[in-house]
Amino acid sequence: MTMSEPVVVLRGVTKRFASGLEALGGVDLAVARGEFLSLLGPSGCGKSTLLRIVAGLAEPTTGICDLRLAGAPSKSIAAGRIGFVFQDPTLMPWSTVARNVELPFRIAGRVRAAERDRVAASLSAVGLAGFEQAYPHQLSGGMRMRVSIARALVTEPDLLLLDEPFAALDEITRLALNDDLLLLWEAHRPTILFVTHSVFESVYLSTRIAVMRPRPGRIVADLPVRLPQPRDRGVRTSAAYAAMCETVSTALAAAMAQAPAP
Amino acid sequence: MKLGIGRRGLRLAAPIAIGIVFLAAWEATVRLRGIPPYILPAPTAIAQSLWTDGPSLLGSLWVTLRITLAALAAAALFGGGIALLFARSRLLELSLFPYAVVLQVTPIVAIAPLVIIWVREPFLALLVCAWIVAFFPIVSNTTVGLNSADRNLLALFRLYGASPGQILLYLRMPTALPYFLAGLRISGGLALIGAVVAEFVAGTGGAETGLAFRILEAGYRLAIPRMFAALLLLSLTGIVIYLLLDWLSRQLLRHWHESAIAPEDE
Structure with a gap:
C-alpha cells in the first residue's frame, strides 16, 4: 500500500484518568487513508481509550489527535464522518432494526426517501434485508452485531472505528463476520481502526498491525501485513499467514515481557 | 401438573x-x-348488605374513584414533569429532591388537616392529599430511569452530534419508560389510599360523600356488614386499578422490554 496522506495523526498522546491510572503513555501513530489498521494488545493496554480519543469521545491528557476527514473541519466531532462499533451491539431495544440504523440521520434531522434507501442498502450489505421491522431482542447476537455495523456504515464514513466488535461472539459467527467486514472494506475502502486481542483475527483482517503493551499503554511494534488481497478463507491455511501470525505473536510476547506483571 | x-x-x-x-x-x-354481626358479620350478611346498599355505595365509590383517578393523572403528569426537570438540571435535582422525600415520609394523616384548611374547595383538597401520596414513586422511579441511559449509546449520540433535547427524546425518555410505568403501578394503589385517608380526615366535606366516609359512618352506626361491604368495594377498586395499569404497561412495553415480552416470542 502506498503511504498516501494520513487520516489520523496522533502525536505524543497520553491519557491519565482522575483515579491516577496512566492508560496511555505517549502514543505516536499515523493512519493512512484506506488502511485497515489493527490495534493489538492484552486487556488494559489502553486500546479502547485510544479509540475513544480518536472518536473525540475522550480528550488526551497531553498530545495531539488530528483528524483529516474529507469535507469535515479538522479535529471536530465530524458528525457522520466517523462510524463507531462497540463490543456490545449497543442498539436501542425499543426501536426496530430500521429505526436503529436510521439513527444518525434522525439526529441530523433528515430522514427522507434517500436516507431510507441508504438504510435498506446498508442492511442488505450486512445480510439483513427483510429484517427492517424486527426488534433487537428477536435477533441472535451475530445479527445484532450486523445491525450495529450497518448503523456505523450507513453514513458512508471515512473512518470506521471498531472496539473489539466480535469478542463476545462464538467462533463460527466471528469468522463469518470477519469475511463480511473484509468485503465491506473492499467495497467502500473506509479507513479502519480495529481493536482486538486476537492475533489470528488481526493478521487475517489488517493491512497493518500496531502491537501495544500495557501499564501504561504504548505502541511497541508496527508491522505491515503483506498477505494477498482480496483475502478469503484460503489465506487462513496458507504458510504466509502462519508465518505472519508467528511474527505477531512473538512481538506480542515481547510486549508483555516488557510490561510489569498484571 | x-x-x-x-x-x-x-x-x-x-x-x-x-x-x-x-x-x-x-x-x-x-x-x-x-x-353477633356487629362484632363479625358472616360473608352472607356482607353479601346481602352489598346487594341492598349497593347502589348508594357505588355512588360513593364514584366520588372516591374520581379523586383517585384525578390524583393519579396529576401524579403522572407532574411526577413525570418534575423528573424531566431533574434530568435537565442536576442542580435542580440536588436542591429539590430532598424536599420530595420530606413530603413522602411525612404521614399524610398529619398533613391532611392542614391541606383541608388551606384549600377551601373540598374536591381539590382531597385531590391534593391523594396527589402528595401518589407522586413520589413516579418522580423517584422516572428520575432513576432518565439517568440509566446506556453509556455507549450516549457516546454514540454524542458522536453523531445529538443535541441535549434529542438525547432526552430519543434516548433518555425511552429508557425511562419502564421505570415510569413501574412507578405508575405503585402510585395507582397509593392514590386510592391517599384519597381514602383524606376523606377520613375531611369527613363529609361537601354534598357528596366518598366511600371512606361511608365506612366511618357505618362504624358509628354499628352497621358492620355495610362497613365490610364498603371495604370490599375499596379493595376491588384497588385491584382493578392495578390490573389496568399492569395491562397498560404490558401494552406499551410488549415489543422490547424484558418484563413484557411474551415467552413464546423468544
Whole structure:
C-alpha cells in the first residue's frame, strides 16, 4: 500500500484518568487513508481509550489527535464522518432494526426517501434485508452485531472505528463476520481502526498491525501485513499467514515481557 | 401438573380454592359460635348488605374513584414533569429532591388537616392529599430511569452530534419508560389510599360523600356488614386499578422490554 496522506495523526498522546491510572503513555501513530489498521494488545493496554480519543469521545491528557476527514473541519466531532462499533451491539431495544440504523440521520434531522434507501442498502450489505421491522431482542447476537455495523456504515464514513466488535461472539459467527467486514472494506475502502486481542483475527483482517503493551499503554511494534488481497478463507491455511501470525505473536510476547506483571 | 390442569389453570384455581375454604370457615365459625354481626358479620350478611346498599355505595365509590383517578393523572403528569426537570438540571435535582422525600415520609394523616384548611374547595383538597401520596414513586422511579441511559449509546449520540433535547427524546425518555410505568403501578394503589385517608380526615366535606366516609359512618352506626361491604368495594377498586395499569404497561412495553415480552416470542 502506498503511504498516501494520513487520516489520523496522533502525536505524543497520553491519557491519565482522575483515579491516577496512566492508560496511555505517549502514543505516536499515523493512519493512512484506506488502511485497515489493527490495534493489538492484552486487556488494559489502553486500546479502547485510544479509540475513544480518536472518536473525540475522550480528550488526551497531553498530545495531539488530528483528524483529516474529507469535507469535515479538522479535529471536530465530524458528525457522520466517523462510524463507531462497540463490543456490545449497543442498539436501542425499543426501536426496530430500521429505526436503529436510521439513527444518525434522525439526529441530523433528515430522514427522507434517500436516507431510507441508504438504510435498506446498508442492511442488505450486512445480510439483513427483510429484517427492517424486527426488534433487537428477536435477533441472535451475530445479527445484532450486523445491525450495529450497518448503523456505523450507513453514513458512508471515512473512518470506521471498531472496539473489539466480535469478542463476545462464538467462533463460527466471528469468522463469518470477519469475511463480511473484509468485503465491506473492499467495497467502500473506509479507513479502519480495529481493536482486538486476537492475533489470528488481526493478521487475517489488517493491512497493518500496531502491537501495544500495557501499564501504561504504548505502541511497541508496527508491522505491515503483506498477505494477498482480496483475502478469503484460503489465506487462513496458507504458510504466509502462519508465518505472519508467528511474527505477531512473538512481538506480542515481547510486549508483555516488557510490561510489569498484571 | 399431575392434577390434570395446566400451570395457568393452577394460578387461577389455587387462590380461588383458598378463598372459598377461607370464606366457608368464616361463615361456619360465625354461625356455630353465634358471633353477633356487629362484632363479625358472616360473608352472607356482607353479601346481602352489598346487594341492598349497593347502589348508594357505588355512588360513593364514584366520588372516591374520581379523586383517585384525578390524583393519579396529576401524579403522572407532574411526577413525570418534575423528573424531566431533574434530568435537565442536576442542580435542580440536588436542591429539590430532598424536599420530595420530606413530603413522602411525612404521614399524610398529619398533613391532611392542614391541606383541608388551606384549600377551601373540598374536591381539590382531597385531590391534593391523594396527589402528595401518589407522586413520589413516579418522580423517584422516572428520575432513576432518565439517568440509566446506556453509556455507549450516549457516546454514540454524542458522536453523531445529538443535541441535549434529542438525547432526552430519543434516548433518555425511552429508557425511562419502564421505570415510569413501574412507578405508575405503585402510585395507582397509593392514590386510592391517599384519597381514602383524606376523606377520613375531611369527613363529609361537601354534598357528596366518598366511600371512606361511608365506612366511618357505618362504624358509628354499628352497621358492620355495610362497613365490610364498603371495604370490599375499596379493595376491588384497588385491584382493578392495578390490573389496568399492569395491562397498560404490558401494552406499551410488549415489543422490547424484558418484563413484557411474551415467552413464546423468544
